[in-house]
Amino acid sequence: MTDAVQTANVAEAGTDSAVAIAVVRTSTIEKILRVVIPVTMVALAIGLWQLHITVNQVPRYIMPAPGDVIMALYSDWDTLSPSLLVTLRITFLALGIALVGGVGLAIILVQSKWIELAIFPFAVILQVTPMIAIAPLLIIYMPDTQSALLTCAFVVAFFPILSNMVAGLKSVDHNLLNLFELYGANRWQTLIYLKLPASLPYFAAGLRIGGGLSLIAAVVAEFAAGSAGKGSGLAFRLLESGYRLNYPRLYAALILLMITGVAIFAATSLIAWLLLHRWHESAMKREN
Amino acid sequence: MRNVSKLFSNGTLALKDMTLDVHRGEFLSLLGPSGCGKSTALRIIAGLGGASSGSIDWPSSRINARGLPEGDVGFVFQEPTLMPWATVFDNVYLPLRLTGVSKSAARPRIMETLDSVGLADFERSYPRELSGGMKMRVSIARALVTKPRLLLMDEPFAALDEITRQKLNDDVLRLWRESGITVIFVTHSVFESAFLSNRIVVMRARPGQVCADLSIETSAIRDANYRTSEEYRATTDRVSRALQDAIMLGAQGK
Numbered sequence: 115m116t117d118a119v120q121t122a123n124v125a126e127a128g129t130d131s132a133v134a135i136a137v138v139r140t141s142t143i144e145k146i147l148r149v150v151i152p153v154t155m156v157a158l159a160i161g162l163w164q165l166h167i168t169v170n171q172v173p174r175y176i177m178p179a180p181g182d183v184i185m186a187l188y189s190d191w192d193t194l195s196p197s198l199l200v201t202l203r204i205t206f207l208a209l210g211i212a213l214v215g216g217v218g219l220a221i222i223l224v225q226s227k228w229i230e231l232a233i234f235p236f237a238v239i240l241q242v243t244p245m246i247a248i249a250p251l252l253i254i255y256m257p258d259t260q261s262a263l264l265t266c267a268f269v270v271a272f273f274p275i276l277s278n279m280v281a282g283l284k285s286v287d288h289n290l291l292n293l294f295e296l297y298g299a300n301r302w303q304t305l306i307y308l309k310l311p312a313s314l315p316y317f318a319a320g321l322r323i324g325g326g327l328s329l330i331a332a333v334v335a336e337f338a339a340g341s342a343g344k345g346s347g348l349a350f351r352l353l354e355s356g357y358r359l360n361y362p363r364l365y366a367a368l369i370l371l372m373i374t375g376v377a378i379f380a381a382t383s384l385i386a387w388l389l390l391h392r393w394h395e396s397a398m399k400r401e402n
Numbered sequence: 403m404r405n406v407s408k409l410f411s412n413g414t415l416a417l418k419d420m421t422l423d424v425h426r427g428e429f430l431s432l433l434g435p436s437g438c439g440k441s442t443a444l445r446i447i448a449g450l451g452g453a454s455s456g457s458i459d460w461p462s463s464r465i466n467a468r469g470l471p472e473g474d475v476g477f478v479f480q481e482p483t484l485m486p487w488a489t490v491f492d493n494v495y496l497p498l499r500l501t502g503v504s505k506s507a508a509r510p511r512i513m514e515t516l517d518s519v520g521l522a523d524f525e526r527s528y529p530r531e532l533s534g535g536m537k538m539r540v541s542i543a544r545a546l547v548t549k550p551r552l553l554l555m556d557e558p559f560a561a562l563d564e565i566t567r568q569k570l571n572d573d574v575l576r577l578w579r580e581s582g583i584t585v586i587f588v589t590h591s592v593f594e595s596a597f598l599s600n601r602i603v604v605m606r607a608r609p610g611q612v613c614a615d616l617s618i619e620t621s622a623i624r625d626a627n628y629r630t631s632e633e634y635r636a637t638t639d640r641v642s643r644a645l646q647d648a649i650m651l652g653a654q655g656k
Contacts (some may be wrong), residue, residue, distance in 0.1 A: 215593075256645050289485065290483055291480060292477075293479070293483060293496075294449060294475050294500070295450060296448055296475070296499070297496070297497045297500045297548075298500065298501075303500055307485075307496070310486070311488075312485075312486045312487075314487065388579065392487070392528055393487045393528050393529075393530060394486070394487075
């Protein structure tokens with residue numbers, strides 16, 4: 115179904131003041147600029163970084179040049195890649211559990227205001243307590259460091275998803291609820307056909323926040339936990355490189371974290387777009 | 403409905419001992435100033451929020467657990483009330499889906515209903531792509547898809563411009579004539595009620611009660627010519643006077 119066909123249909127049907135909203139096509143030049151401008155800006159920033167090193171003759175043990183970092187990324191890949199995998203695993207596992215748990219608990223919470231009243235204090239207390247403050251406790255209580263890190267990342271990613279989903283499930287159009295009641299819909303049908311689709315924009319917001327936070331939490335928790343040795347993530351590599359004054363490797367680890375963060379942001383944005391672009395304001399192109 | 407009263411939890415008496423007999427095949431308008439309980443009455447008939455006292459008696463024998471005749475009532479809200487994430491087709495499919503009809507089995511019926519409101523070409527459009535009038539048509543199609551015997555409409559065209567509203571009025575009349583359905587139409591427009599109905603029940607506020615029951619008989623065909631006819635003018639005068647009386651009574655609070 116193309117826009118052209120849509121518009122033709124409107125003309126054909128000729129019903130009242132009907133005008134289907136035509137989607138404005140971005141011109142080719144704008145499409146190219148959309149890619150070129152951000153890429154140029156990043157390249158420019160790297161250029162300035164190199165210029166600063168060259169002009170001011172900054173020694174390598176204070177700040178490495180971009181070339182040194184790329185070299186480190188290449189030569190230390192055997193050290194960095196297992197750590198990257200550890201961090202990625204904690205991040206995505208935490209996000210996955212947070213998604214299932216957040217959506218699941220939200221559905222239970224909105225079933226009855228009594229359940230909500232009973233559970234919400236714990237949700238709020240856990241949310242407002244700084245995670246880094248409870249990380250040392252988790253290290254003690256959890257059987258191993260990995261599960262402690264996972265718990266930390268989970269706790270942080272869980273609440274934005276939970277609170278967004280609760281808001282979403284409650285924000286359903288009242289008339290639509292009446293309509294479902296009129297046609298004798300049961301609780302399950304109302305959930306599947308009405309409440310869950312209606313809360314998709316909120317879910318998307320929760321996913322984007324939770325995705326970013328789970329990476330941050332995975333790193334911060336590792337700083338707090340002070341893991342070491344083989345099974346350690348990128349945060350440990352950052353600390354280790356710092357102690358050893360191996361700044362090119364530290365920068366390399368940092369860049370891997372940045373790329374991971376950007377990738378998570380891109381992925382969650384893409385999921386949000388896929389879920390919403392057909393119908394929701396937040397994901398639509400506008401004519402004016 | 404018999405002696406129906408509705409007392410809101412804030413102590414407002416929205417309806418007081420309202421009794422109304424609706425005859426099969428009638429186009430009945432409930433007309434009155436805002437706050438006269440006409441929408442409340444409609445919602446009670448639809449089973450949305452029960453009455454504080456009194457009862458609704460249905461001629462039908464098939465009454466479901468909620469006291470409504472099964473699949474026999476369609477409701478059109480003030481707003482189109484469509485699901486923005488679903489296509490026009492899926493929106494109209496909803497009442498059938500909730501009663502467990504499969505999509506393929508429902509398709510002919512949905513397309514037929516969409517055709518009757520002039521939207522057969524838009525089954526795959528999303529609500530945001532439609533104008534206000536078209537969204538209302540989808541809403542009407544959704545109410546009609548179960549082939550109800552009673553159609554309840556709650557100020558459905560209040561938010562539309564005059565031209566779109568007249569067009570939809572023509573269409574509603576045509577659908578009513580073709581299907582022989584009973585319609586209860588809530589409005590605060592004298593002209594709309596006089597054009598559409600063969601019976602107008604005027605209501606007053608504080609408390610909400612029936613205050614006049616007018617029968618609108620005409621041999622003329624209700625079309626564009628009828629809108630400018632002397633007969634139509636006389637009818638609207640009569641309805642306007644009845645409404646004036648109702649407003650006076652409501653203001654005095656007697």
